[in-house]
């Protein structure tokens with residue numbers, strides 16, 4: 001009897017030890033696709049020898065968060081805490097970690113783990129990991145018992161140090177978070193397509209991603225045309241250095257634009273006709289697609305129509321690897337390139353309202369949640 005009692009006690013202690021090592025976390029979650037954001041307490045995996053714990057200061061709202069929270073990209077598991085534009089401070093480090101020390105600023109984008117051994121991982125393209133990258137939220141974490149990751153609308157995050165981004169002390173922390181998705185998602189294809197000074201280029205969709213693309217392209221010295229459907233953003237386009245703003249709903253403005261651009265980036269998150277932009281490419285021109293519309297609104301390309309505008313290239317681009325994300329943060333901070341943000345408090349009502357404004361195209365240009373105001 002005594003022996004059994006001791007065994008049970010040891011078992012209870014072992015279980016509670018494992019649970020104690022988990023990191024308590026609180027955030028804002030959706031509990032079904034219709035219901036509003038509510039406070040949610042949960043826990044994250046323990047801090048491994050190669051991990052760091054980050055206290056989250058700011059968390060950006062990306063359109064992908066909305067698609068996932070509302071289950072528009074497939075079957076979202078609830079509750080879900082979205083958020084993959086995270087800026088914060090390191091509060092604990094695992095014993096093998098040398099990249100960070102306690103007190104450093106750190107960022108988290110869309111990738112929190114990958115195998116580190118396959119060719120893409122070794123090439124710093126962790127987003128293409130052959131064993132599948134672990135996403136920041138709504139992703140099965142094969143390195144931690146397949147638990148589903150929860151994102152950055154929360155007070156903390158535990159991440160593999162190799163997948164966190166160093167943020168300089170002089171960075172504008174209020175604005176830096178959206179660089180981790182909106183920044184890298186546009187920076188990477190601009191580099192991939194080797195855009196250079198004097199090129200005629202265009203940005204389709206002038207929102208959170210689009211306004212970052214414009215800033216990077218203007219910094220390079222390209223001549224930037226912007227396409228959107230919102231008349232209110234015409235002055236912003238000029239202010240950010242674009243040479244032309246086209247309201248796509250105005251047929252007259254669309255005249256005479258075919259064969260004009262060497263590079264176009266489409267950040268459009270709704271239904272549209274990609275061929276409109278393919279026809280605007282010069283021969284050898286490239287259209288980079290980074291916007292991902294809801295499942296029922298995805299454009300379908302008529303392949304035959306491509307032959308009519310031969311030798312133009314279309315490619316998709318998904319975020320960027322960790323080394324390129326680090327390069328983008330360093331470049332952005334050094335050149336004072338930041339998103340234009342509106343800071344909102346960390347409560348369900350404020351996030352619900354922000355979501356609605358993003359859906360209605362009324363945001364200029366990115367909402368960032370001040371996670372320190374979370375109760």
Ligand SMILES: [Zn+2]
Nearest residue numbers: 062064181182
């Ligand atoms: Zn995003």
Ligand SMILES: [Zn+2]
Nearest residue numbers: 115118121129
């Ligand atoms: Zn890999």
